[in-house]
Amino acid sequence: MSSELLLAAHGLGKRYLLGARPWQQLWAQLSGRDYGTPFWALQAVDLTLQRGESVGIIGRNGSGKSTLLQLLAGTLRPSTGTLQVHGRVAALLELGSGFNPEFTGLENVRLNAALHGLTRAQVQQRLDQILAFADIGEFIHRPVRTYSSGMLVRLAFAVIAHVDADVLLIDEALAVGDAFFAQKCMRFLHAFRRHGSLVLVSHDIAAVNALCERALWLEQGRPRLHGPARAVSEAYLESLVAEREGQGDRAPMPVPAAVSVPDDADDVRQAQFAQGPWCNRIQVPVFDPARDRGFGEGSARLCDVALLDSSGRRLTHVVGGERVTLLIEAEALQPLHAPIIGFYLKDRLGQLLFGDNTYLTTCQQPLTLPAGARYRARFTFRMPRLQAGDYMFAIGLARGTQAEHVIQHWSHEALMLHAEGQGLPTGILGLPMLDIALEALDG
Numbered sequence: 001m002s003s004e005l006l007l008a009a010h011g012l013g014k015r016y017l018l019g020a021r022p023w024q025q026l027w028a029q030l031s032g033r034d035y036g037t038p039f040w041a042l043q044a045v046d047l048t049l050q051r052g053e054s055v056g057i058i059g060r061n062g063s064g065k066s067t068l069l070q071l072l073a074g075t076l077r078p079s080t081g082t083l084q085v086h087g088r089v090a091a092l093l094e095l096g097s098g099f100n101p102e103f104t105g106l107e108n109v110r111l112n113a114a115l116h117g118l119t120r121a122q123v124q125q126r127l128d129q130i131l132a133f134a135d136i137g138e139f140i141h142r143p144v145r146t147y148s149s150g151m152l153v154r155l156a157f158a159v160i161a162h163v164d165a166d167v168l169l170i171d172e173a174l175a176v177g178d179a180f181f182a183q184k185c186m187r188f189l190h191a192f193r194r195h196g197s198l199v200l201v202s203h204d205i206a207a208v209n210a211l212c213e214r215a216l217w218l219e220q221g222r223p224r225l226h227g228p229a230r231a232v233s234e235a236y237l238e239s240l241v242a243e244r245e246g247q248g249d250r251a252p253m254p255v256p257a258a259v260s261v262p263d264d265a266d267d268v269r270q271a272q273f274a275q276g277p278w279c280n281r282i283q284v285p286v287f288d289p290a291r292d293r294g295f296g297e298g299s300a301r302l303c304d305v306a307l308l309d310s311s312g313r314r315l316t317h318v319v320g321g322e323r324v325t326l327l328i329e330a331e332a333l334q335p336l337h338a339p340i341i342g343f344y345l346k347d348r349l350g351q352l353l354f355g356d357n358t359y360l361t362t363c364q365q366p367l368t369l370p371a372g373a374r375y376r377a378r379f380t381f382r383m384p385r386l387q388a389g390d391y392m393f394a395i396g397l398a399r400g401t402q403a404e405h406v407i408q409h410w411s412h413e414a415l416m417l418h419a420e421g422q423g424l425p426t427g428i429l430g431l432p433m434l435d436i437a438l439e440a441l442d443g
C-alpha cells in the first residue's frame with residue numbers, strides 16, 4: 001500500500017438551521033448570528049485515506065453517512081473542521097445526481113465526464129468503453145428522465161469507472177440494479193483498489209467487509225467506532241440485535257410454498273426444509289448462450305450449463321441438502337489438448353463460496369480433442385442452503401495443468417440462482433448436516 005495521502009479530514013462537521021428562511025440562513029453565515037434551531041447532521045469526524053486504502057461508512061438511517069460523503073465530494077461546505085483532498089475525486093451520490101433529466105444519456109455522459117476533468121478528446125476516446133460498461137442499449141439516446149433507477153446507476157457508474165479517479169465515493173450504488181451489473185461493479189472495484197482509494201457508504205455489511213479494510217460507524221452524526229472493517233461491523237450488528245431484542249416479538253415471516261425433495265437427500269432436517277417457515281427455495285434458470293459474454297484465448301466455447309437431479313433431469317429449483325449434478329458442456333473450436341473445466345459459485349458481491357475443476361481426475365490421461373468436438377464435465381455434490389439473494393456459477397474452460405494453464409473461455413455469470421426463504425444457514429451458506437443431536441448427560 002502506498003503512503004501517499006489522498007484525503008484528510010479533521011474535526012469535520014455540518015450544521016443546519018431548522019425553521020430558518022433562506023435569507024436568514026445566508027445572514028447567519030455572514031453575521032455569525034443564528035436564526036432557527038441549530039441541528040448538527042455531522043460532528044467531529046476525523047478521517048484519513050492513503051492511496052490503495054478503502055473505508056466503509058456504516059450506521060443507521062439519519063446517522064450522517066450521506067452528509068459525510070457530500071462533504072468529501074465537495075458538494076457541501078463543512079461548518080467546522082478542515083478537509084484536504086489530493087488527486088481526482090469521483091462520486092456516485094444520490095440517484096441521478098449530476099445528470100440533467102432533459103438531456104439524453106449520451107449528452108449526460110459527455111457533460112459528467114467533462115465535470116470530472118476529462119477533455120473532449122479523452123471523452124471521445126473512452127466513449128465506447130463507457131457505453132459498453134453501462135450496457136443500456138438504445139436508451140442512451142433517450143432523455144434521462146425516462147430511465148429506471150437501475151439504468152441511472154448503470155450510466156453513472158460507467159462514467160466514474162472511466163475518469164481516472166484517485167478516490168471513489170459511492171453511496172449505496174450496489175443496492176440498485178440487477179445481479180449481473182452488481183457483479184461487474186464488484187470486479188471493477190476490486191481492480192480499482194490496487195491503485196486508488198474507495199469510500200463506500202452501505203447498509204450491506206457483507207459489501208463493506210468484502211471491499212474495505214477499515215470502517216467508520218456513525219451514530220447520530222458522531223463517530224461511534226473506527227477500526228478494522230470486520231470488528232466495527234460486528235460491533236454494529238451486535239448493537240442492532242440488542243436494540244431489536246428490547247422491542248418485543250417481531251411479526252412472523254411469511255411461509256413460502258412447500259417443495260418436493262428427492263428421497264436420497266441426506267440432511268437430517270430435510271423434511272423441515274421442505275415445508276414451513278424454513279423452506280429455502282432456490283430457482284435455477286435455463287442457460288442462455290446470448291448472455292454469455294466471456295473472455296479467453298477462444299479455442300473453446302461454452303454450450304450448456306445445468307443442474308440435474310439424481311435421475312439426470314434438469315432442475316428448475318432446489319432447496320439445499322439434496323444430491324445435484326452440475327453439468328457443463330463445451331465445444332472445442334480448435335484442436336485442444338488437456339482440457340480442463342472448472343466452476344465457482346459466487347454471491348452477488350463476487351465472494352467465492354466454493355468450486356472445483358476436472359484436472360485431478362484427468363491429469364493421468366488427458367483428453368485430446370479435434371476441432372468441433374464437444375466435451376462435458378459433471379460435478380456431483382450436496383447442494384448447500386443459501387441465504388436469500390442472487391448467486392452466480394462462474395464457468396472456466398482451460399487447457400494445460402493446475403499450475404500452468406491457459407483460459408480458453410471464462411464466463412463470470414454463466415448461470416444465476418435466486419434464493420428465497422430463510423434457509424437457516426449460519427454464515428453465507430449452510431452445509432447439509434448428516435446428524436444433529438442434543439442430549440442430557442447424567443450427573
